[in-house]
Amino acid sequence: MLELTASLPMYNLPELAGKNAAFWEALSKEMRAQRLASIPPDLVFSRPAVPDAIGSEVLFSQTCGYPLQTIYSGQFAFLGVPTYDFPGCGPSTHRAFVIVGKESPYRTIEDLRGARFALNSIHSNSGMNLPRLLLARHGIKAPFFGTVAATRSHTESIRRVQAGDLDAASIDCVTYGFFKELCPEKVSAIRVLAETPESPAIPFVTSIATPSDQIEQLRAALFRVANDSVYRPVLDGLHIKTITAVDPAEYTRVVAYEREAAERGYAELK
Template sequence: MYNLPEMAARNAAFWEALSKEVQGPKLATFPSNLVFSRPVVPDAIGPEILFTQTCGYPLRTIYSGQFAFLGVPTYDFPGCGPSTHRAFVIVGKESPYRAIEDLRGARFALNSIHSNSGMNLPRILLARHGIKAPFFGAVVVTRSHTESIRQVQAGHFDAASIDCVTYGFFKELCPEKVSGIRVLAETPESPAIPFVTSIATPSDQAEKLRSALFRLVNDPIYRPVLGGLHIKTITAVDPVDYERVIAYEREAAERGYAELK
């Protein structure tokens, strides 16, 4: 999920460490490298997917029944809590906006209609401020948080909602790309983005992956690897936690803001 070009070496180190911790003979389909060529929101989590990290909202909507949980990371970036994250609503640094209500009629950059941090979390934030649709002057899909950030920084759009972990990595690794923006508001927290495998992965293989993740975070030798990705720990997933993303959807609709527009 977090794969800026500047993170390539860090992600490779994580995969190498996880590979070492998969005990016994390597899984038959165990790849030697992570692949980043797939779209951020693919059409499905197919049977070929052994390991991935997927946003919580599509897990409960378009990917329902297609995956099995492996573990959920806790990140150390601002906006994160134990197994949670949130989104930051960003605007241009010199823009006149001072409160979320000031964005009425603004141009909003949306990474995906299936995004929890880009769509679902700002939707509940706006709904809880008593805002009803339509609110924005325009909502345009950019296809990625990276592109949304670029468009707001360039002044082509007025605002976007960005996962706080993504924002944290940008500030650390390529601060020039966020030097012209600021955080206007923070959304409610939400379950962090989990690691999952395809539902077609045999249960014994899924358990090997799950156990390897937990050994990884408990072995001090891997602390630099995890620290490079700002992962404090990885814990077991309570699937009930991810019902919160749908509860936010229902609440927003009940408050009169069913669609981000």
């Protein structure tokens, strides 16, 4: 029998482990009330933010909007989209902050020409797609950076900019908000240089292999957690204001951004 998994890999700081676990406990309680079978007892904390695929074992996860429209196309079903209360977020939206060293000479996005840029993943909306669009809308054409170094995570990008190993990175505003709240010493030597355009927030998803009736039960359980005041402390711990239904058309914006950047002469972040 397939062993189902649950994970929250997008905001998986060690300092958030207990709060993420509390969210899963609340959702599990509501899923049990729906008599949903085979509920994973615990979250998988080792799942990467950008895995190879959304396999049939994935009962619940949270996945970046850009790979959902590219490498994960046809592999998932939407469950709901959170609205966070951090700066940079709007109703069901987020954006990225371009960060640099606090004492660096950079004052505008154009000043980064020739700089060393930290890229968490070529499949990242906040780390790659949104800064690409930002640069394109400033009339900048590729190549622009001196170096684009793969770091594999926003956490590592932040660490390397803070350490001065790299000059700049584009970080999801929710990730940046959690760093400032939970481990401010890790961002004490950096500052926000620019903000990208907004984009649909990172949604909760399940595998497309999940039976349709279970998908509806998952959605119902998720919305009960969002709307029952008893769970408000759990949501507040994760800075989630609400969770609402997903409009799939909104997520086509991320590939529209990709096309726009290409048309403006910045098809690849380099």
